[in-house]
Amino acid sequence: MSDLSHLREIDQVLSGRAVGRDALVAQSWRRCVEQYGMDPAKPSPAHIVTDARLREHREQSERLIAIARSGLEALFRQIAGQNYVLLLADAKGVTVDYFGDPKFEDELRRAGLYLGSDWSEDLAGTCGVGSCIVTQEAVTIHQSDHFDLTHTPLSCTAAPIFDTGGTLSAVLDISLLRSPQPKISQSLALNLVRASVRRVEMANLMAMNRGDWVLRFSTSPEFLDVDPEAAVALDGSGRIIGMTHGAETVLARQADGPVLGQRIDRFFHLGVDSLPDLMRGRPTEDRLITLRDGQAMFGHAIAPQSEKLPAAVRDGAGAAFQSIGGADPAIRRLVAEAARLAPTAIALLLSGETGTGKERLARAIHTSQPGNRPLVVLSAAAPASDWAALAETAEGGTLLVDAPGDLGPEGQARLLQVLAGLDALPARRRPRLITASSADLAQMVRAGTFRADLFFRLAAARLALPPLRLRQDFDWLLDRMMRQFGHLRPQSLRLSPAARADLKARDWPGNLRELANTLEVAIALAEGSVIDLPDLPPAPLAEAGAGAAAEDSLADILAACGGNMALAARRLGVNRSTILRRARREGLWPA
Numbered sequence: 001m002s003d004l005s006h007l008r009e010i011d012q013v014l015s016g017r018a019v020g021r022d023a024l025v026a027q028s029w030r031r032c033v034e035q036y037g038m039d040p041a042k043p044s045p046a047h048i049v050t051d052a053r054l055r056e057h058r059e060q061s062e063r064l065i066a067i068a069r070s071g072l073e074a075l076f077r078q079i080a081g082q083n084y085v086l087l088l089a090d091a092k093g094v095t096v097d098y099f100g101d102p103k104f105e106d107e108l109r110r111a112g113l114y115l116g117s118d119w120s121e122d123l124a125g126t127c128g129v130g131s132c133i134v135t136q137e138a139v140t141i142h143q144s145d146h147f148d149l150t151h152t153p154l155s156c157t158a159a160p161i162f163d164t165g166g167t168l169s170a171v172l173d174i175s176l177l178r179s180p181q182p183k184i185s186q187s188l189a190l191n192l193v194r195a196s197v198r199r200v201e202m203a204n205l206m207a208m209n210r211g212d213w214v215l216r217f218s219t220s221p222e223f224l225d226v227d228p229e230a231a232v233a234l235d236g237s238g239r240i241i242g243m244t245h246g247a248e249t250v251l252a253r254q255a256d257g258p259v260l261g262q263r264i265d266r267f268f269h270l271g272v273d274s275l276p277d278l279m280r281g282r283p284t285e286d287r288l289i290t291l292r293d294g295q296a297m298f299g300h301a302i303a304p305q306s307e308k309l310p311a312a313v314r315d316g317a318g319a320a321f322q323s324i325g326g327a328d329p330a331i332r333r334l335v336a337e338a339a340r341l342a343p344t345a346i347a348l349l350l351s352g353e354t355g356t357g358k359e360r361l362a363r364a365i366h367t368s369q370p371g372n373r374p375l376v377v378l379s380a381a382a383p384a385s386d387w388a389a390l391a392e393t394a395e396g397g398t399l400l401v402d403a404p405g406d407l408g409p410e411g412q413a414r415l416l417q418v419l420a421g422l423d424a425l426p427a428r429r430r431p432r433l434i435t436a437s438s439a440d441l442a443q444m445v446r447a448g449t450f451r452a453d454l455f456f457r458l459a460a461a462r463l464a465l466p467p468l469r470l471r472q473d474f475d476w477l478l479d480r481m482m483r484q485f486g487h488l489r490p491q492s493l494r495l496s497p498a499a500r501a502d503l504k505a506r507d508w509p510g511n512l513r514e515l516a517n518t519l520e521v522a523i524a525l526a527e528g529s530v531i532d533l534p535d536l537p538p539a540p541l542a543e544a545g546a547g548a549a550a551e552d553s554l555a556d557i558l559a560a561c562g563g564n565m566a567l568a569a570r571r572l573g574v575n576r577s578t579i580l581r582r583a584r585r586e587g588l589w590p591a
Ligand SMILES: Nc1ncnc2c1ncn2[C@@H]1O[C@H](COP(=O)(O)OP(=O)(O)OP(=O)(O)O)[C@@H](O)[C@H]1O
Pocket: 323, 324, 325, 352, 353, 354, 355, 356, 357, 358, 359, 360, 361, 436, 437, 438, 477, 480, 481, 512, 513, 514, 516
């Protein structure tokens, strides 16, 4: 269709004539002109928000992105090879997650099919994401359905994702740069997007309501347990506290007013006491439930999971995670989250200063899962030519990407390519990605020194390890490491209270690694069965003379340290024997 006939057709719609377009397209065109004041004769290029705004949008959608990601990956694999690009936009229309073929990246970016593109209808005109947000329905906006001439080559199919309260929270869109002319060619795309959205909403409901009853239901029994049509979460009295959009649609037909907050027996001939009868284990045909209007459905009830969850998930005390930390609230939270994320395929970024235990946590996440699977470290320091082979050996296991912040632009592009190569593997063989970084990758993205697409690929969920100086479980770590290094000495060893207090007062820039090194040296050097102050090596990065002015005399420093030579040595950043020699020379100590 020529540009001129496109403009003429929009004119016809505005003057109220039927033109054979879908009603929702014609209505959107009217909005573009009458509400948003757009001029179809003045096309405008794709609008991409700034990095800072993209970050805000992503942060607000972070949880949903993490939950949606494995569903999106599955969808992307289904459409792989057909040149679709897949976008997840937030409720404002900004693309917060993206899957596309890196080969076409420049073209996709120009077309706005990229991270940060703003597809709100009042900015981009009639388009998949924007019109889906306005209508709250799944739509295909195909080629010249687009209002703006810039976008008429595209074909976009989008479906809304609702949160468990029924509010639109995101849009899933799959788009093509070039497509066959008939719009019907996209009907499969529409079904695929709808099904993916249903699964994302289901995963979201399950994640949000682990401690509650969930009732899933379907019209046919075949897919009830694996891919149900709809679900609600119920509190102990049978009140609906969460729902998928599919559930809201079915239940809203049964009774007037809102669905949320109502008891389940208002919609089904079913009481909360009967839920245990609908649990898995009973034949599906026996789990028949009837809506108030008489329609039969099949139900599957899932009991609150808190009591059934493995200890690792419940309180983070599972065997694999036991060595990570003690009674520190931040560590407890971190371990509980890590345990919950461990069984998923979500790409994890573990951040934290050097030596905070990122690699150890990655290994714990890996080993917490059953099976004898490989864990392969892909270090940024290894030659890039080896990466692809390394990544392949992680098949079926975990690929730990270490220190990608050290990579320059070429290395980053290569890493992205290697990761994209893994997409060709069948889902269950594709390694789970965990990244460890002491560089602040998000900050590097903002500064333009780290690729945003690589960052988002690596960091679907983020876990931050606190520095040792902020941990409240220092004593626990100390005792654990003392036991761990116990084998180095035949007799049992303990720390004197003064030595313990001294260690606690240090600021540990090298974190757990520095603490482990310090203890190992102290254990090796201690002569008796007690590690005392003089046995502790000085902090390697303490500035010489730190805490004492360089011109302070040794006598003054010793006095300030209560005559404790080890403490004086540490303050000056020298060995205890040096202090002793100087003290003898200056007559401060008997020769
Ligand atoms: N919870 C822990 N208990 C005892 N030792 C620990 C613990 N966590 C880490 N360590 C020790 O601290 C050292 C550093 O740990 P790890 O390599 O996991 O840190 P990292 O954050 O990956 O470091 P980097 O960023 O420098 O690579 C290792 O020797 C490890 O054994």
